[in-house]
Amino acid sequence: MSSSGNDTASGRINRRQALAFAAVGGIAMPFVLRDAVAQGKAVNVGVVMPLSGANAQFGINSRNGVELVADEINAAGGIKALGGARINLVIADSTSTPTTAANVAQRLLTQNDVVAILGAFASSLTIAISEVTERRGVPLLTMSFSDQITGRGFENIFQVVAKASVLGKAQFDGTMALAATAGQKLERIAIMYEDTAYGTSQAAGLREGAKAAGVQIVMDDAYPLGITDVTPLINKLRASGAQAVFPVSYLNDSLQIIRAMRQQKIGIPAIGGAAGYVIPDFEKGLGEFAEGVLSIAPANYDLAPELTERFRKRYGYFMVHEALEHAVCMDVLAQAIETAKSTAPEALRKVLHGTRFEAGWTKTMTGGAVQFDKTGLNTLSVPVMVQWRSKELVTVWPSDVAKAKAVWAS
Template structure:
């Protein structure tokens, strides 16, 4: 194995002991899991690497002078590596690891004397309380300059409470409007907020349907009752009113629903022109499979989450064909950046992997600008600069520019569609890689 960089420190379960019990060197040797391909690529790798020595970690007493001389820069990563959202956490971790290795292979943070990015990864599980707990531990015990995470909005909201109290920047790709809507000064959201995503989820397909001569007159909305689902459904609802489209079903359901039959029966009775579900993988798969098995063939426009990962196509087969989804980004927009991910991990670079790579890229650029790991200096660099090129440039809209709330003002959602094994960008026209297929009535 080519050993160019260190693999991540993987604190795979914050519920089991202290963080120090699963420490390893980082950014010098690639994790064996990072090269895994084939059917097991989405399986959670719970392997822990034993510590080779305390000298690899920066302590809370490490001086800025040492940093300037090229010491590692500890970056916390809090993602769900177990529980219902584990596959998304693994995808996110892989994207961050790819970006970290690229930064380190290119000389590290030059403004800090070539300091290497040292990833310290913690499992939030899929529980908000654990996300906050492991975030607090990373800050208290590992001297992290910033934290990236935690994929699901409910996890990121809890994590942001911890980072705000400790005055540590949090870079996230979570959707919820509440992420940047609470007046926090240390949170930075690199993609559009959920209501904007929900608006695009309807605006794009409405235009596609109009172009196909089958304008949308009525729609059905179903959404999980989490921060992600409720915020995005709000955007759908408001946009339907603006476009004069009737909402004939507007139904919330609990995350992890075990029987979607009542939802699908209700949907059948609406005779809607299209359905807009906002859900993660397992719920989304149940919804589509039950619809298609019952002969309901209306167009489906998912709300990202579980609709835009290879597992969705693998689970549904032909039922996934032509399913649309809104997305913050897609791998086909910049294959020169995303192809190395597929070569390394064996599947296309899903949006959460892309956007977490963006988070690290923006952080690295901010460190180059500030030349300092001090929280105030880093926060000012993040807030007062526009980040373009590299991973930051893959975000539709051209880059990252945070407003006073920490929201990226440049981000623009896109619409993607399943075509065989490929997830292709079909809207808006200026970035589409293929024409959309509208099979509605």
């Protein structure tokens, strides 16, 4: 049974978990060991997520996805190759600070005997953690986007989603395709992005797409994460003559940008860069302003409802992409342990690099499977375009997986 079984639908940390935090003490918010195995062996898996700070909801969503799959594995008999050993999640709050993320990862590895780490949503946090896991030779599985994650020659990092530059190019290419279907030719676009590893990598992909298509970028502005006043950005957007805008941002920034656009009657299509544009809090925060907003995403829950509806039933909201992809990370790790018949890091690394994973939750990915190349990048992940329609995210591109036709703002 999950130790978050009494959590609210939004996935907040319950009183029992809070007491566990207080009892352990330590760096930032310390660690939660979920219900330990009463009998037999346990396989400790580290889960490092931003459970407080600016990106807390993303971390909570991600944790929920991991917990769902871990509980399903345990309910089905645990890791059979290890005599039914159960998955025991050791959960740590990275906060939203890279230094803290690295510190808690180090502590998990030295004090909790974890066989691998999953996390940490934000690319800047994952990059910091990967420095620790690489030195220790322990696998790190993530759905963070940045190109840097698998671009440094590390042997122990595994990225289940397409990298940010690929997502950025797909964000542009998908938009061009949807505009063409609606009978509009895009000639001028605007890009605005937060200046972390995620935003800068994805903006590079947007520029690449625009250059290849001969489309003019009339605005290309970075801004600091957690911006408090988007008025200068929106004023520049209004004056730019852009026919569409591509904002790449986390939740608080995305709410400010779209709200300011709509309040100022700027009705051009907004195509988000995933992150803050594809979670329920976006729609809750914007209401009618969210309707029709497009976004790129590495995956979407409506592509595999037979699996993802289990998340909605348990937590009370649709399975956001970071929950889905961290669920895949958990399932792939479990499959790797089954195949290796071992939790030794070198054995897991060999299996992760050399196996095509096709069972279980890997079917929720757009490629229907997961296969890592020598850098640790999943080569089968294909981005999709989604659109807010009546408080749900609907896949609208590419056409072979679309669940509805996109509504294009004129």
